Amino acid sequence: MNIAIIGYGKMGKTIEKIAKIRNHKISLCYDETPSPFLLKNSDVAIEFSQPDSAFNNVKICIENNVPTVCGTTGWMEKFEFIKKICIEKNGSFLYSSNFSIGMNIFFEINKKLSKLLSPYSESYEVKIHEIHHKEKIDRPSGTAISLAKDIVNNRMKETWTLDATKKTKNQILILSKRFENVAGTHVVKYESKIEDIEIQHKAHSREGFAIGAVIAAEWIQNKKGIFSMKEVLGI
Incomplete structure (x- = not known):
């Protein structure tokens, strides 16, 4: 699976490490809102950025048919807009405030x-x-x-x-x-x-969050809709 990592801070780097351990390829590591061109080789995007950029990051991924897993918090006032876009585009979006x-x-x-x-x-x-x-x-x-x-x-x-x-x-x-x-x-x-x-x-380290995010990215493949970690874990 080719994974685009959007938000390449400490969390993004930990996700990169875990994804490689689980035999995935990293198609993109980016700290800004990506263009459609940058996303074209990605099977899924994992978004851990900042509250002021999360909406645009998720929006462009869904509009370009890239299943998206998002763990950025602090932007929930725009969450309903993303849900609407995801439904209109028949996209795939999974959000959790915590992936552990x-x-x-x-x-x-x-x-x-x-x-x-x-x-x-x-x-x-x-x-x-x-x-x-x-x-x-x-x-x-x-x-x-x-x-x-x-x-x-x-x-x-x-x-x-x-x-x-x-x-x-x-x-x-x-x-x-x-x-x-x-x-x-x-x-x-x-x-x-x-x-x-x-x-x-x-939590003892960021690895617990990163493992959960990569598992969620694996799970969302070939699925359409709006999901949470409850579906991933079968809760």
């Missing part, structure tokens, strides 16, 4: 836990603590937002906030911190007067 296999299982654990606790939501405060490297631009992380949305969808709380000073009883507080040389930690804590329940996912 363990993290996607963690998502399901959090969904189940929040659903079980939802009848008792008045008794529990909910906090999400996320830590990432200083180069990460968006805050909070897309993963933290996904975790919060799953809790909201189960009617445990109504919304989320970053502002601890104005947080209400029906909000999830997301604590977002940035440090040097960390791959990513997410903690979800349900606190009451009588007990705490806490679940945690800690």
Whole structure:
């Protein structure tokens, strides 16, 4: 399989390494929005760039019939436009806020836990603590937002906030911190007067995300539609 890597930072370089280990060829490593000419020899594109360029990167790939796997977060206000383009072009698009296999299982654990606790939501405060490297631009992380949305969808709380000073009883507080040389930690804590329940996912390196992204790129071949890691993992 010929893979175009769009976004050639630390994550892109890790994806390149993993893809080669899995016997794929790299047709393109690019840090800007590619032209159709550059994409012509690619079977799939893996996009890990920046929030301000992700939309254009994904759009040009789908418009040129290149199945696209995207892990860039912080651009979700344009996500519906991409879905519309993908449907119109009969394209292939797979998005995840986190490609780690363990993290996607963690998502399901959090969904189940929040659903079980939802009848008792008045008794529990909910906090999400996320830590990432200083180069990460968006805050909070897309993963933290996904975790919060799953809790909201189960009617445990109504919304989320970053502002601890104005947080209400029906909000999830997301604590977002940035440090040097960390791959990513997410903690979800349900606190009451009588007990705490806490679940945690800690990434040790970028390789877990890269492996998941390459597996997703392998999976999307010969498929049409809009997908997530749930379909890839059969969840």
